[in-house]
Amino acid sequence: MYIGIDVGGTAVKAGVVDGEGRVLSRAEVKSEPASDAAMLRAMYSAMLRAMEGAGLSKDDVSAVGIGSSGICDNAKGTIIYSGNIAYDNTAVREFFSERINARIDVENDVNCAAIGEYALYGGGADSFVFVALGTGVGGGIIINKRLYSGLHGGAGEVGHMTLVPGGRLCGCGARGCWEAYASVSALISDARERGGCFSALPAIDGKAVFDAAERGLPEAVEVRDGWIRRVAEGVCSLVNILRPEKLVIGGAVSRQGETLLAPIRRYVAENAYANDVPGIGMTEISAARLMGDAGIVGAAMLHKLV
Numbered sequence: 001m002y003i004g005i006d007v008g009g010t011a012v013k014a015g016v017v018d019g020e021g022r023v024l025s026r027a028e029v030k031s032e033p034a035s036d037a038a039m040l041r042a043m044y045s046a047m048l049r050a051m052e053g054a055g056l057s058k059d060d061v062s063a064v065g066i067g068s069s070g071i072c073d074n075a076k077g078t079i080i081y082s083g084n085i086a087y088d089n090t091a092v093r094e095f096f097s098e099r100i101n102a103r104i105d106v107e108n109d110v111n112c113a114a115i116g117e118y119a120l121y122g123g124g125a126d127s128f129v130f131v132a133l134g135t136g137v138g139g140g141i142i143i144n145k146r147l148y149s150g151l152h153g154g155a156g157e158v159g160h161m162t163l164v165p166g167g168r169l170c171g172c173g174a175r176g177c178w179e180a181y182a183s184v185s186a187l188i189s190d191a192r193e194r195g196g197c198f199s200a201l202p203a204i205d206g207k208a209v210f211d212a213a214e215r216g217l218p219e220a221v222e223v224r225d226g227w228i229r230r231v232a233e234g235v236c237s238l239v240n241i242l243r244p245e246k247l248v249i250g251g252a253v254s255r256q257g258e259t260l261l262a263p264i265r266r267y268v269a270e271n272a273y274a275n276d277v278p279g280i281g282m283t284e285i286s287a288a289r290l291m292g293d294a295g296i297v298g299a300a301m302l303h304k305l306v
């Protein structure tokens with residue numbers, strides 16, 4: 001049995017997961033983002049509760065995976081930094097290894113989600129890219145069936161490639177990043193800025209924009225389609241750089257299915273490098289399937305791929 005721990009700024013979720021990616025028990029404790037020592041205790045306590053839920057002892061667990069926001073160095077077993085949690089080269093593997101005799105892996109949460117999708121639904125592809133559209137835009141890259149982590153685990157920050165030189169200010173401090181245009185936060189601010197039918201809505205989220213566009217409200221169609229176009233432009237760059245066999249789009253907005261995917265596929269088919277050369281394969285683009293469990297399942301699957 002494997003344990004996956006999904007560490008976020010508000011909650012730490014843990015689950016016992018079997019080899020097929022089924023979640024057998026779950027537990028959740030409050031996050032302690034202000035102190036890394038308190039955060040480690042929260043992770044450990046979430047793990048123990050999940051084990052208790054499945055009736056497991058420590059001897060039943062062969063691997064524990066920890067997924068967190070931020071830059072994680074799995075070679076050293078540390079979490080170097082996160083914007084919303086007070087990590088400071090926090091020695092996560094050492095902490096867990098002192099308490100349980102199992103393999104311990106530490107990875108960025110989006111990399112974990114990528115690994116979960118790949119391990120369960122990747123069909124053994126050699127190359128695979130996962131893009132998470134949410135508050136930001138995250139990514140996970142699998143090359144030759146292994147996670148590509150880069151120097152100190154810093155790879156896969158696809159949201160910070162430049163889409164518009166000198167464009168919108170991004171949360172990272174740079175201008176024109178893909179994230180500033182293609183995140184769901186950007187979709188929501190596009191809608192607010194557009195006004196019109198959106199002025200009447202008490203709260204706007206990604207789904208509200210898609211729903212309004214579905215009802216045929218012209219300003220909603222304009223905002224939705226403009227946003228999808230920005231998503232597609234970044235996806236096309238990723239296809240040109242990596243030409244993965246598969247590219248999976250995750251985040252709650254991926255539940256929009258073909259409404260989101262069809263225009264992205266069309267854009268990539270029309271604009272990717274050598275798109276019209278016979279015999280050059282095109283990346284298969286689809287929506288994520290794991291959804292809410294992606295963090296836990298992906299962390300539990302880390303031992304397979306990193």
Ligand SMILES: [Zn+2]
Binds near residue numbers: 159170172173174
């Ligand atoms: Zn950025």
